[in-house]
Amino acid sequence: MKFKLQSLLFSLLVTGAITAQQRSGYWQQKVDYKMEVEMNVKNYQYDGEQELTYTNNSPDTLTKVFYHLFFNAFQPGSQMDARLQSIQDPDGRMVNNLGTRENPEFESRISKLNEDEIGYLKVKSLEQDGNKLKYETVGTILEVELHEALLPGEATTFEMEFEGQVPVQIRRSGRNNAEGVALSMTQWYPKLAEYDFEGWHADPYIGREFHGVWGDFDVKITIDKDYILGGTGYLQNPEEIGYGYQEEGQKVKRKGKKITWHFNAPNVHDFTWAADPDFIHDKLEAEDGTMLHFLYKDNDEIKENWKKLQPKTAELLAYYNEHIGPYPYDQYSVIQGGDGGMEYGMCTLITGERSYESLVGVTAHEFAHSWFQFILATNESQHEWMDEGFTTYISSLAENEILNKNNDNPLSGSYRGYNYLANSGQEQPLSTHADRYQTNMNYGIGAYSKGSVFLAQLGYVIGEENLAKTLKRYYQEWKFKHPTPNDFIRVAEKVSGAELSWYLNDWTRTTNTVDYSIKSVEAAGNGSEIVLERIGQMPMPIEVEITFTDGEKEEKTMMYIPLTMMHWEKENMENSGSWAWAYPTHTVKLYAAKENIKKIEIDPSGLMADVDRSNNVWEK
Numbered sequence: 001m002k003f004k005l006q007s008l009l010f011s012l013l014v015t016g017a018i019t020a021q022q023r024s025g026y027w028q029q030k031v032d033y034k035m036e037v038e039m040n041v042k043n044y045q046y047d048g049e050q051e052l053t054y055t056n057n058s059p060d061t062l063t064k065v066f067y068h069l070f071f072n073a074f075q076p077g078s079q080m081d082a083r084l085q086s087i088q089d090p091d092g093r094m095v096n097n098l099g100t101r102e103n104p105e106f107e108s109r110i111s112k113l114n115e116d117e118i119g120y121l122k123v124k125s126l127e128q129d130g131n132k133l134k135y136e137t138v139g140t141i142l143e144v145e146l147h148e149a150l151l152p153g154e155a156t157t158f159e160m161e162f163e164g165q166v167p168v169q170i171r172r173s174g175r176n177n178a179e180g181v182a183l184s185m186t187q188w189y190p191k192l193a194e195y196d197f198e199g200w201h202a203d204p205y206i207g208r209e210f211h212g213v214w215g216d217f218d219v220k221i222t223i224d225k226d227y228i229l230g231g232t233g234y235l236q237n238p239e240e241i242g243y244g245y246q247e248e249g250q251k252v253k254r255k256g257k258k259i260t261w262h263f264n265a266p267n268v269h270d271f272t273w274a275a276d277p278d279f280i281h282d283k284l285e286a287e288d289g290t291m292l293h294f295l296y297k298d299n300d301e302i303k304e305n306w307k308k309l310q311p312k313t314a315e316l317l318a319y320y321n322e323h324i325g326p327y328p329y330d331q332y333s334v335i336q337g338g339d340g341g342m343e344y345g346m347c348t349l350i351t352g353e354r355s356y357e358s359l360v361g362v363t364a365h366e367f368a369h370s371w372f373q374f375i376l377a378t379n380e381s382q383h384e385w386m387d388e389g390f391t392t393y394i395s396s397l398a399e400n401e402i403l404n405k406n407n408d409n410p411l412s413g414s415y416r417g418y419n420y421l422a423n424s425g426q427e428q429p430l431s432t433h434a435d436r437y438q439t440n441m442n443y444g445i446g447a448y449s450k451g452s453v454f455l456a457q458l459g460y461v462i463g464e465e466n467l468a469k470t471l472k473r474y475y476q477e478w479k480f481k482h483p484t485p486n487d488f489i490r491v492a493e494k495v496s497g498a499e500l501s502w503y504l505n506d507w508t509r510t511t512n513t514v515d516y517s518i519k520s521v522e523a524a525g526n527g528s529e530i531v532l533e534r535i536g537q538m539p540m541p542i543e544v545e546i547t548f549t550d551g552e553k554e555e556k557t558m559m560y561i562p563l564t565m566m567h568w569e570k571e572n573m574e575n576s577g578s579w580a581w582a583y584p585t586h587t588v589k590l591y592a593a594k595e596n597i598k599k600i601e602i603d604p605s606g607l608m609a610d611v612d613r614s615n616n617v618w619e620k
């Protein structure tokens with residue numbers, strides 16, 4: 001535990017020195033939050049004070065700032081409500097179906113909220129270094145004019161008083177979720193929007209995910225003393241709290257009707273908590289010293305699964321530590337709450353009334369997000385596929401191992417999903433903003449399935465070993481930062497030596513598809529010629545397996561056709577001449593006579609996401 005803390009500090013200290021390895025001129029803003037809030041568990045309202053020191057590391061002078069007021073989304077007439085009423089396939093958790101399954105008639109649950117059920121965040125006062133500020137609330141965004149411009153390299157302090165109301169649980173956050181967890185406190189405080197090399201990201205809260213500023217959080221939460229909390233950050237006063245947070249044998253004094261939980265979270269970009277009077281709190285110290293916390297309802301039907309989940313979570317941690325990079329915090333909490341599964345700093349909120357396998361599955365996924373999106377903090381609304389896709393990729397591999405599933409291709413479901421979407425005529429490019437997809441289906445299959453196939457297929461393009469090395473180097477170079485798609489592909493290029501901008505471009509910024517076929521197999525002199533055809537627009541290096549027979553014995557050979565524009569080829573493969581994209585066909589000449597060829601198959605591994613495999617096979 002001690003060692004880990006030191007290594008975190010060390011990584012903070014050397015951050016400046018290693019930036020030369022990354023995008024040149026890389027910078028990121030810094031926040032330092034101090035918050036004190038008092039919760040009223042009867043009417044779900046809370047009062048808060050926030051002191052925020054904001055450091056402008058950008059080369060720009062800032063004259064305004066923006067805060068997110070996420071809870072304002074849970075009000076009739078909000079953009080989230082409007083979107084819910086107009087999208088053809090709304091999230092089932094957010095609507096009531098007044099029709100039938102076949103003929104649904106959806107009603108937005110947000111549209112039905114009463115005044116005492118809505119969510120809100122109201123800013124009561126805001127000052128910059130002691131000067132009152134002009135500000136305006138526009139939906140879920142607070143627009144703030146600075147009193148004094150914030151120059152490059154300078155810091156300023158904002159003092160805010162705010163009040164909030166926790167909405168009825170509709171999406172992610174809220175009171176009394178479907179499993180009776182009292183408080184799921186996510187996106188609950190006024191949160192400064194991120195300003196990065198692309199400018200401000202003051203995105204309204206419509207439905208999709210987040211982007212936040214890196215920094216340190218000091219948070220005090222005062223609440224009735226029978227409530228048990230879990231969340232982001234290390235508890236600073238366990239002797240006043242107990243509930244399993246105290247050291248063994250430590251005496252606990254809970255004074256008064258309400259107690260104050262004091263948390264500290266260094267180097268995070270969000271702060272989440274959940275609370276319930278009936279939480280059971282278990283702890284398990286993992287091999288690497290990380291303390292795993294489990295908070296779940298005292299409900300006999302789920303206890304056994306939640307106990308069995310604990311050693312599996314430790315195995316998941318070990319898997320991600322080994323395959324991506326070391327988990328850098330001292331603690332991680334799996335908390336029953338929310339409405340499915342959602343990732344946060346040092347914790348996740350998941351629903352808990354599930355089968356054992358589903359409970360491990362959702363934990364595998366959400367815990368993997370600690371790397372892909374939390375530590376490697378991509379902008380989730382712009383690069384949703386790096387968040388959900390990379391997470392799906394690594395958690396599918398981890399689950400396959402930890403639950404002994406023994407799938408040859410643990411991503412086969414993702415390939416099927418992508419194939420369905422690509423052939424549906426509905427697909428939109430992955431560069432689409434997460435809120436701007438036509439349907440939830442387009443977002444879901446795009447981000448999760450096509451996003452995970454991005455990595456699985458990259459393993460086919462540059463080889464599994466290079467892919468594994470790429471993930472580790474990506475972690476080393478980009479942890480605690482905001483990597484972009486280009487940052488990732490540059491790491492893959494440096495690791496493999498191949499040119500890969502074409503891959504990033506076609507796969508994530510277009511809906512071009514991969515479709516290669518065997519056009520013809522002909523006798524030519526004593527030998528034969530196979531003509532391959534590129535039907536789809538997307539280029540790919542090709543592997544072709546040929547099965548020869550002399551009537552009795554069979555023999556298989558794998559031919560490899562590098563892609564010219566990669567200026568690179570895989571080692572230890574039989575190279576049959578590279579293929580430049582603009583040529584629609586490529587001819588492979590064989591010494592074997594046509595009658596000795598039994599079968600030819602393009603990509604027998606199935607790792608190339610060919611949208612029409614019916615033309616990939618030729619048989620005698």
Ligand SMILES: [Zn+2]
Nearest residue numbers: 365369388391
């Ligand atoms: Zn996810």
